[in-house]
Amino acid sequence: MYIGDSKMGSLETRAYVAHTQDYYLCPLSAVQVPQAELARLLEPVWEQKQKLSTVYRPLTQEEIKHGEERQTLAEGFMYEVTQRAKLDGEEIEWQEQRLVVHSFKHAERQQKALDVRIKKAQSAIAELNIRGRGRKVLTGDELKKAVDKILLKHHVDGIVTVSYHTETHTIHKRAYKDHPARTIEKSKTTVSSEIDPLAYQNTVRCLGWRVYASNDLQLSLNEAVLAYREQYFVERGFGRYKGKPLGLMPLYLCSEDRIKGLIRLLSIGLRILCLFEFSVRKALNDGGEKIAGIYKGNPKRATAKPTAEMMLKSFKWITLTEVELNGAIRHVLSPMTAVQKQILELAGLPVTIYSTLSG
Template sequence: MNEQLTVINERVDDIPLLVAHLEHMGVPALLDKHFPTHGNWQGLSLGMAATLWLSHILSEADHRLNHVQPWAEKRLTTLQGCTAQPVRALDFSDDRLGDVAHALGSDQQWAAFEGELNQHLLRVYDLGPEHVRVDGTTASGYWQVTPDGLFQLGHSKDHRPDLPQVKVMLSTLDPLGMPLATDVVAGHRADDPLYIPAISRVRESLRRRGLLYVGDCKMAALETRAFVHAGQDYYLCPLAQSQLPPEELQAYLTPVWTGEQALTGVYREDKAGKRQCIAEGYERQETLTAVVTGQTITWTERRLVMRSLARARAGAAALRERLAKAQADIVALNARRRGKKRFPAVAPLRQAAEAIVAKYGLQGLLALSYQEVVQERPVRRYRDRPASVRVERSVQVSVVVDEAALSAAVRRLGWRVYASDAPVARLTLDQAVSAYRHEYIIDRGMSRLKGHPLSLTPMYLQREDHAVGLIRLLSIGLRVLTLLEFVVRQRLAAEGGKLTGLYAGNPKRATAQPTAELLLEAFQELTLTVIQESGQTRRYLTPLSGLQKRILALLDFPPDVYTRLGPVFAQSP
C-alpha cells in the first residue's frame, strides 16, 4: 500500500522574532490582564490574538482584517511553534479581530493598559525619560460623516480635505520616538486644545515630574505653557505670530542689527569632523501670568531668539528665485503677440502686475512703474480710403528690485523665537537647539504609523470603535519598531561595532544605525518545511545566516526563537 506523502512549506520570515519581542515587552500578558474576555471566548486569548495580528501587520505591512485568516492558514505550524499554544485559523476571523479592536477601543481599559505597559518598558529597557515630544496627525478614509461622529472633514495633513478623517495625537519619548500616549479624536478638532489632555495622559502614565515637553507652535498657546509649568514640568516650543506679533519680533531683532546685542553660536561637527556654526542667537526673559484651574500663576519665561543659518541660506535662495520668476512674469505683460490683447489703460495693468507680486509673496520688494506708450503707424491709401496715420496708445510696466527692502527681508530670514521655562542648568541654548531639531523623530514615527510598515492609511474599517482600537494596536506596533531599533543600536554602540549585509545590492555596506525595517527584512525567505509520511512528521527550517544570528544576539534572543520550529522528528499520536 502506497503511503501518501504530504509536504507543506510555510513562510516563517520575521514572525518568531516579532512574537518573541512582543512577549518580552509584556504585551500579550498585559492585554489579557486589562481586557478580560467573557466565558464564551474560545481559542487564543485576546492578548495572544492581538499579538499575532500585530505580527501580521508588521510582517506584511497590511492592517486589513480579511487578510489575516488566510495568512494564518498558511502558517499554523509556525504560529503554534512561536506561541506554544494551539492555533486555529478561526482565531483570526474578521469577527474575532473585530472583537479585539472593539475591546481596545475602551478608553478606561486602554488608559490603564498603556500606563502599565509604559512602566514595564521603562523598567525592562532601562529608559530614563527626560524629553517628551507631542504632535498630531490625521488619517483619511472613505467614511460617512455624522454630526457627532469620529470621522469628520477638517484640515488634512494628508492633503485630502475632501475626505473625512480622524486625528491622532502622539506623545513620544525622545530619542527613541517610542509612543507614551495615543489619543484618537474627531478629525475636525483643532490641535491647540489637544495638548493639555495628551500631556495629562503622559503624567498619569509615567507618574514623573521634571520632564521637558517639546512641541511645535501649536503647543505654544499660553494656556498650554501655563499648564505644563504649573505641573512642575518644562516646555520648549516656537512662538507663532499669535503669541509673538511681528512688531514684537522686530523689537527682539533690532538690537542684533544695530550691534547692541551679541550672539552666541551653536556648533556641530560636519561629516569631515570640522566644527561648523549651524545657528546663532541670544536669550532674553519675559514675565508671564496665566490662570490654571482657577489659580493665577506667574513665572519667568526664557525667550531664545535663534537664527538657523541653513534655513536663512535656503530662504534667501528661494526668495531670489521667486523674485526672478515674478520679474519675468511682469515683463511678459508687455509682450506683443498674436491673440494677446494689450492693456489699454494703467488700471488693468496695475491689477495684473500686483496679482503677480501677491502670487509670489513679494509685497514691498518690487518697485513697479507704468508708462503710456504712443505709437504712430502709417496706413496706406486703399481704394476710396485716403492714407492716414493711426495713433495707438498702450501702457507698459517696468519692474526693479528694491535692494534696500530685499536686504532687510534677507536679514529677517531664519529667525525664530523659542519659549521655555526650563532653567539653564536643565536646558542650555545649545541643548535647546538640539532638542527641537530632533522633531524629525516623531515625524518619522508618524510616517511609519500611516505608511510602511504599520499601514494605517488608507483605513478600511467603517466602525468608529474598530478604528480607535486599530490605531491603538498600531501604536503598540510603533513601540515594537522603536524598541527593536533602540536595543540593536545601543548594543552596537557599546561594542563599537557595525552590521553588514543589510543592504540589498551592497552587502559589504556597514552601519551602526540600522533601522527596524532593515533588521526585520533580514529574516525574509526563512521557510519551515513540514513533511508528513507514514504517520510521522518531520520539520526542517532554513538554516539561520550569520547576520540573522548576529541580530538575535544583539537583541539578547537565543537562536532557539527560530530553531525550536525545526528540525524536529515527531511521532504522530
C-alpha cells in the first residue's frame, strides 16, 4: 500500500495506483472535497443519524501489564464511491472507500490556533480606536475597510462580529473679524468586536475533520488511521542533509560534478542514519518497549521512536585514552553506560565493537 499526503490525492495518481493493482491511502484536499461537501457529509453526524467508530492507540506490552486503559485517537465513519478517470486514453473505473475522520489532537491544535487568531483580530480592531500623534483619524468608510481587512487576514469573518458607533459633536464658532459665526459638526466613529457564540460553536465542531481515500475496501477505519499515523516521511531524510550530523549546508562548491559527488557521498551517511534508526525502532516495537535516558535534562522520559541523532548524542562523551607504561602502550576506554549498551543491543551490534578497543 502507498501512503502519502494530499499531493498524492490527485485523481490521476489514484487512478494509476488502482490500475496497477496496488493500494493507496491518502487525505483528500479541499479541491477533491470542498468545504460545502464536507459540511454535507457531517450533517448526519450533527443530527446523530450517523454512527461513529472510535479509533484507539494500541497498547504496548508494558502498558498491558500495568493495566492501562486505551487512549482514543479519533472517530469517524466510512462510505464507498465509484471513481472514473482517463488514463493514457483509456477510461478506468474502480471502487473507492472514503474515510471521514475526526482527529481529537488535530482538532485541539486547530482550536488553539483559532483562538489565537480571534484574539489577534480583536486586538487589531481595538487599536483602530486609539487616537494620538502619528495616528490617522479614519472616516467611517475607511474604518470599515480596515476592519474587513483584519477579519480577512485572520480568517475569522463571521466568527468575530463588529459594531460601529458614531458620535457627532456640534461646535458653535463666534464671529471673528472677517469670519462670520458658524456651526461645525465633527463626527467620531469607533468600532467594537465580540465573538458570535453560535458561529464559534459551529466552526469548532468542524475542526479536526478530514476525508481520506483508499481503494482497499477491506481496510478498517482503525487500520487506516494507525497506518497513516505510522507512515514513513521520505522528506525527513532529505531534511537531514541541511543539519547535523551530515551538514551539507552551507555549500561552498561551484562545480556541478563536485556538488553531485558530495551529495552522493553524504547519501551513504544518510542511509546509515535511516537504517540505524529503523533497526532500533523495529526492535523496540517488536518487544513492546521504550528507551529512556536519551533526552537531555529529562533522563526518565522514554520513547518508542528515538531518532538516530538523539541516540548518537548518547555516545558523545566516550573517550579512548592512550597510556604508555613501562614502554608498553595501553588503551583505556571509558565505561559504557546502560543506555549505550541498550542502543547497541537494539541495533543488533555487539558491545565488543567498543570493548575490544581497550587493552
